[in-house]
Structure formats: structure tokens, C-alpha cells
């Protein structure tokens with residue numbers, strides 16, 4: 001980079017980190033690589049015919065509004081459909097000024113950070129957490145306090161001890177807790193009901209917000225639905241982000257945020273400076289699909305297809321891992337979502353091992369990327385939605401060879 005550009009760059013972009021996953025994805029276009037790296041839905045499951053029908057309907061009947069600029073809050077008929085859906089699924093009511101349609105939940109994360117964070121403000125995050133969240137918060141100057149996760153998610157009971165280590169002034173700088181409570185990316189874990197309630201009580205006591213990011217909630221393969229923090233908390237305490245990337249298709253970049261109307265108002269203001277509005281055409285297509293009640297049957301298909309893939313990955317892991325003669329290796333067995341999280345002996349550094357994995361035509365995401373301080377080196381995230389069952393088994397076999405060579 002030329003010196004003159006370096007001098008001009010903002011502090012914001014200087015601290016920003018590129019997503020390793022996005023970088024990896026470029027590499028993984030080679031068809032002989034079996035990739036457990038991305039978090040992408042299986043393209044074979046995209047509802048192409050339904051989308052064709054919806055596009056045709058929208059173009060024939062609503063072209064004058066949907067090919068035009070739209071409102072920053074989102075296309076009203078879609079917001080109305082979403083409100084009905086939220087009422088049904090979350091058993092809570094939301095009004096039209098408590099919802100904004102965003103360009104993916106990634107934009108929701110960006111907007112939340114934009115309206116809440118000043119340089120040096122603190123965000124409490126899970127360890128591990130979604131790296132796109134870290135990216136968004138870091139780019140607005142966020143600092144992090146990490147709270148480790150166990151089988152039932154973020155160990156919420158450790159938060160107060162962490163707060164005791166901070167001075168009063170520092171506690172005031174905590175703006176929000178960021179939590180992915182359902183089949184978390186990357187760990188696959190789900191926050192227990194007891195911890196959800198405890199987290200809300202802490203947020204009330206210390207007056208911080210909760211940003212609940214839940215893209216995988218509806219991809220449940222076993223067990224009971226857990227109420228959202230949004231539905232459990234007093235209104236105004238939680239901003240909830242939901243996306244259609246994993247339930248419909250990521251190419252439409254459609255998601256929404258719900259929260260107190262004052263928060264949503266600020267997010268709308270923030271969005272106006274970013275992109276004016278979410279494409280109305282995409283919103284009208286989704287609106288048609290929801291009105292026709294065609295999304296839920298599609299989600300049922302996704303759930304059964306991904307469940308088969310998850311079972312295949314779990315049984316392949318049982319078969320091949322750990323390689324003979326190696327100490328134990330553990331992995332999560334989530335009730336839903338698209339990821340498993342694998343923890344290896346401490347001497348294995350999954351970042352160091354990655355180039356060899358790629359040479360062996362297998363890819364994963366190294367765990368360090370999901371920690372705000374990159375401190376944990378011996379974990380990896382495995383995605384099972386993109387590969388066929390045959391490739392999943394072969395991929396785990398290759399992975400076992402790569403791990404074995406670390407002995």
C-alpha cells in the first residue's frame with residue numbers, strides 16, 4: 001500500500017480484520033476439495049421453482065413499486081407478513097415500527113454497532129462466537145469481554161465475576177451482550193432456558209442491551225423449541241436479528257431486526273446512510289412466498305435433508321476420529337443448525353495444520369477465528385450442509401489422516 005493511502009485510512013478500517021472464511025471460500029472453488037469450511041446452504045435445496053413463480057407474480061402485478069426505490073424500514077407487505085410469522089413462532093407481538101428489513105443479518109450487526117458503539121466501548125461475546133459479529137463490532141471500535149461456552153451455551157453465571165474485575169466507569173462502557181443462542185455458529189450449542197432468563201436479569205441489573213442473533217433456530221433436528229430472549233425479556237432490552245439466508249436463499253440477502261421502536265428508528269437512520277433501502281423486489285418475492293404459506297413446507301424439507309447430513313457427519317466422526325493411538329478428540333452433537341465444533345489435544349494448532357489439510361483436499365475453519373483474541377488454537381468448525389453424504393464420509397476420513405500426521 002502506498003504511504004499516502006495508509007496516512008488517509010480511518011482508524012476503523014485499520015483495526016478491521018478480513019474474514020478468513022471469505023478468503024477460504026475463494027480457494028475452495030476447486031471441485032476436488034471437500035469443504036467443511038463455509039456455512040452455506042446446499043444449493044440443490046434452493047426453492048428455484050417457487051422463486052420463479054414468485055418473481056413472475058411480482059413482475060406481472062407489482063413492478064411499479066418493486067423495481068423502484070423502497071422505504072428504509074422495508075417493504076410494508078413483507079413487514080406485515082413477518083409480524084404474523086413472529087406472532088406464530090415467537091408468541092409475541094411486534095408492531096410495524098418495531099421491525100426493520102435488512103440486507104442480511106450481517107447488516108443488522110453492522111447497524112447495531114453503528115448506532116450503539118463509540119470507540120473503546122465494550123461488547124460481551126461468547127467464546128467462541130460468530131466471527132462476522134466480531135468484524136462488525138470491531139469496525140466501530142468495539143472492545144470485547146469473552147465468556148466461555150459449555151454444552152448449554154454461554155456460561156452466563158461467569159459474567160458478574162468479569163464485571164467485578166472492571167471499574168464502575170468501564171462497566172458503563174458495556175453496551176451490549178452479543179449472543180447466538182440457538183445452534184450457535186460456530187459451536188452448535190443452544191443456550192438453556194435458565195441461562196436465557198439469567199442473562200436477561202443481568203442485563204436489567206447492569207442496564208446493558210442484548211443482541212440476539214438467531215439464523216439457525218428453525219433448523220431443529222431434535223428436541224423442543226426454546227423461547228427467544230426477545231420474547232422473554234421486557235420490551236426494549238433485546239434486539240433480535242433473524243435471517244432468511246439459511247431458510248430461503250442467501251442470494252436474496254433478506255433479514256430483519258426487531259426491537260424497541262426507538263432502537264429500530266435509529267437503525268433506520270443508520271441504514272439510510274448505508275444503502276437507502278433493501279431491494280424491494282427481493283422483499284416482494286419473499287412476501288409472496290410467505291403469504292402463500294410456502295416457506296414452512298420448504299423449511300421442513302431442509303430440516304430432513306440437513307438432519308441426514310448431520311447424522312452422516314456424526315457417524316463418520318465416530319468411525320474415523322480420533323485416529324488410532326491419539327488422545328481423545330471431542331465434538332459437539334447439536335440438536336440443529338449447520339455446524340459441529342471439534343476440540344483437539346492442545347498441541348494441535350488448527351491454523352498451522354490448515355495448509356496441509358488443503359493439500360489433502362479437505363478444508364475446515366480454524367477455531368482461533370471465532371475468539372476475539374484468537375487465543376484458542378486447538379479447535380475447528382465443521383459445516384455439513386454443503387457436501388453430499390458420500391463426500392462427508394470421505395472428507396472426515398481425509399481429515400483423520402491430516403490429524404494423524406500431527407502425532
Ligand SMILES: Cc1ncc(COP(=O)(O)O)c(C=O)c1O
Nearest residue numbers: 039104105106130185243245255
Ligand atoms: C450467527 C450469524 N449471524 C449472522 C450471519 C449473517 O447472515 P446473513 O446472510 O443474513 O447476512 C450469519 C451467517 O452465517 C451467522 O451465522
